[in-house]
Amino acid sequence: MKKYDYVIVGGGLFGGVMAWYARKNGKTCLIIEKREHLGGNIYCENVQGIPVHRYGAHIFHTSGKKVWEFVNSLAEFNRYTNCPVADYHGEMYNLPFNMNTFSKMWGVSTPEEAKVKIEEQRSGVTGQPSNLEEQAISLVGTDIYEKLIRGYTEKQWGRACKELPSFIIKRLPVRYTYDNNYFNDLYQGIPIGGYNVITEKLFEGCDLMLKTDYLADKETFDAMGNRVVYTGMIDAYFKYCFGKLEYRSLRFEDDIYDVDNYQGVAVVNHTAREVPYTRTIEHKHFECTVPYSKIPKTVVTREYPEAWEEGMEPYYPVNDEKNQKLYKKYEELGKKEEKVLFGGRLAEYKYYDMDKVIASAMWKAEAEFGKPE
Ligand code: FDA
Incomplete structure (x- = not known):
């Protein structure tokens, strides 16, 4: 059995940033990923030559200079500015x-x-x-x-x-200016060519096991690494011993249209109760510097919110008192697992924007390996 310095469970952003730091420090890494691809929820699927945000629209925005410089060292960003319409x-x-x-x-x-x-x-x-x-x-x-x-x-x-x-709803942003930019952050954009460009750089030099569930053979995988980074669901890690954490889920349905521009904007929120979906995403508009007429067709994804059941994709944690209390119990158990570093949206049961998950992984990686040169 090959031994690694790090066994990293989950090929998303948290796992990727940890892998990047580990490799920079000369460590060997094995990535175990349940899905058939890396990237976690930022994965883009190429449909008709358009990077389709497979797990929901992802717009990178941050006020953190260090995070912005880090992602720009991995990919060039376009000038996309999120201006959704309802x-x-x-x-x-x-x-x-x-x-x-x-x-x-x-x-x-x-x-x-x-x-x-x-x-x-x-x-x-x-x-x-x-x-x-x-x-x-x-x-x-x-x-x-x-x-x-x-x-x-x-x-x-x-x-x-x-x-x-x-x-x-604690607060609702109300702006008394004619400014349609959704985010207040200093930096914003989409990696040119889609998020897979970033993913490839993050996991460069790692061994991969795709379509593999770590929890199905935990003991074997644990024995393969001196250290484990776990980014999956924390309650599943502990076999739901205190009960299950709750989520909201989403279903995505794609349509390909024979027009070069379907809705004139990347994101439309559908606010009427009678329309069953909440958003339509026309992915080509994320590539705002590529003229949309260059590709004669377009891909539009409809987003349907759903109740979550085990086996479905857990998208949004239910941030109420009951679930937070339950998470705290799992977090305490996690602290006793000396060989394991828990991180990311599922292991921390937290809605994390991309910049925040990167910042958290950078912080934990620097505690583990020291700052990169
Ligand atoms: P992520 O879920 O990406 O990765 C975890 C990986 O672990 C997954 O690939 C999973 O398959 C794998 N895994 C889990 N259990 C496993 C097991 N037992 N064995 C093997 N593998 C296992 N942020 C932002 O900044 N701007 C935006 O516009 C959006 N938009 C957005 C839309 C929607 C619908 C959602 C749900 C989220 C966003 N986000 C966002 C947030 C963004 O998706 C998030 O910050 C990152 O994807 C989190 O990366 P992680 O690595 O933590 O989790």
């Missing part, structure tokens, strides 16, 4: 809520007029909001809630807004 029964609104949205909704033209309008509409809720509906109205008023928040949120959570706790 479709409510064919009425199109700019997101995030900004002066373009307010102008379309109410015909107002100045920030002062928009503020007056929102103030008028918020006044219906007095006292502490007792559910998500009251919370949203207290933040942005009734029109925006009814047209742009209610249907989308109910589809996402599979429950009426009146039955959802108010803490889900």
Whole structure:
């Protein structure tokens, strides 16, 4: 049996950054990945010559200079800026809520007029909001809630807004400028050629075992490494001994259209309750510096939120008190596993943006190997 310095479970970003640091420090790595490809959720599938974001739209954005420099050392980034639009029964609104949205909704033209309008509409809720509906109205008023928040949120959570706790929406970004850039971060873009360019660099020089479930033969794999990096589900690692953590899942359906431009933008949020999907993603628009007319067809993915059951892809952790308490119990058990380093969205039961998962892996890798030269 070949022995490795590191057995890394999971070929996603966390595992990749750990592997990159390990290799830079002359260590040998074996990657064990359940899926048939590396990349985890940032994997892009080539369909019709277009990098399709297989597990949901991924837009890289960060204010962390170190992370931005790191990813730029792996791939060149384009100037993609996320400016999604919302479709409510064919009425199109700019997101995030900004002066373009307010102008379309109410015909107002100045920030002062928009503020007056929102103030008028918020006044219906007095006292502490007792559910998500009251919370949203207290933040942005009734029109925006009814047209742009209610249907989308109910589809996402599979429950009426009146039955959802108010803490889900702590704040809603409202911008009194004509600025459609979704993110406030300093840096933003998409790797030219898609995310696989980054993945290939991260795992360069590692041995791979794809389509392999580490937990199905844990003892053998553990014996193959001096150290294990585990990025899978933490409750599964401990055989669900305290019970199962809960998630929300998603289903993606692709259509290929015989037109070069289907919706004119990468991301459309469908906010009407009657439309069963929440978003349509037209992937070619992520490649914003390649003229869309260069490829005569286009790939559009519809995103359907689903209840999660074991065996399905766990996309979003359910961030409530019950699940956090349960996670803490697993985290304590994890601390006793001296040979194992746990990290990433599944092992830490946390919604992590890409830059945050990279920062966390860099921090843990530097504690393990020291800073790279
Ligand atoms: P990730 O899930 O990518 O990797 C873990 C890997 O471990 C998987 O490949 C899995 O198959 C493997 N694995 C698990 N158990 C195993 C086992 N027992 N044996 C072998 N392999 C196993 N972020 C952002 O910055 N901008 C964005 O626009 C988006 N968009 C977005 C959309 C959607 C729908 C989601 C769900 C998430 C995002 N994200 C995002 C977040 C982003 O996807 C996330 O930060 C990273 O993918 C996390 O990387 P990890 O390595 O932690 O997990």
